[in-house]
Amino acid sequence: MIRLEDVTFSYASSKPALSHVTLEISDGEFVAIIGENGAGKTTLVKHLNGLLKPESGRVLVCGVDSRETTVATLARKVGLVFQNPDHQLFAETVEKELAFALVNFGMPKEKVSEKVEWALEEFELKQYRSRSPFLLSGGERKRLALASVLCYDPEIVILDEPTTGQDSRQKHRLASLLKRLNEQGKTVLIVTHDIEFVSDYIPRVVVMSGGKLVADGPTGECLTRLELLERASLISPQLAEISWDLGLKSPSIDLDFVVAGINEMIRGLHG
Secondary structure (H helix, E strand, O other): OEEEEEEEEOOOOOOOOEEEEEEEEOOOOEEEEEEOOOOOHHHHHHOOOOOOOOOEEEEEEOOEEHHHOOHHHHHOOEEEEOOOHHHOOOOOOHHHHHHHHHHHOOOOHHHHHHHHHHHHHHOOOHHHOOOOHHHOOHHHHHHHHHHHHHOOOOOEEEEEOOOOOOOHHHHHHHHHHHHHHHHOOOEEEEEOOOHHHHHHHOOEEEEEEOOEEEEEEEHHHHOOOHHHHHHOOOOOOHHHHHHHHOOOOOOOOOHHHHHHHHHHHHHHHHO
């Protein structure tokens, strides 16, 4: 369980990056956090592993107040993949990067080797195992950063802009992996601007604007509220755009509903 209770946080003397945010995410949920640049999304998730502490209010992760424990302790439960992988990678080789947290947590050598091989295969990094992480492409570094977190099997997985630099095939593989993790009972949070990825794969969205939580609910309902999207400076999903262009008033993004409307329009043109 993740719970934020009336959390406020500011950087130096600037206006609040988070302003009285209250949010609850149950164990095993799959949630996207969306909003414009500067909305407070990354600031929020950095509170979940203790990198930031609230000025007021409190953050509870698995029943533990983030102010009463260490980042290292929370890191065993909360795996955070940064938006910029260069802020996370440091080892001499890809293989050593994958093994670092496992060794640090005291995992047996045989288990470390097993998990490293799994990650190299799952994230298509086998051919780079002896290469420096900083010689990889941007997309490959993103995959390595994610793999290095998933290797140690945290209960909560948080990814900040994970689809940046990934092609459509890699996005589909990522979505499949995250779905599997979620089906295994892990809580998965995604911070993203990729609205199409959210509408295709993620059932719940939290919408932020100006450091505040402005909406929270089923993806289909939130992403078809035009006034909400405009307030948060978000582009609506293509299916919603098609629905509106057809004059359809679906309360949620429903592919069958949109296709039926398109077919009806075509029949009218040929009628």
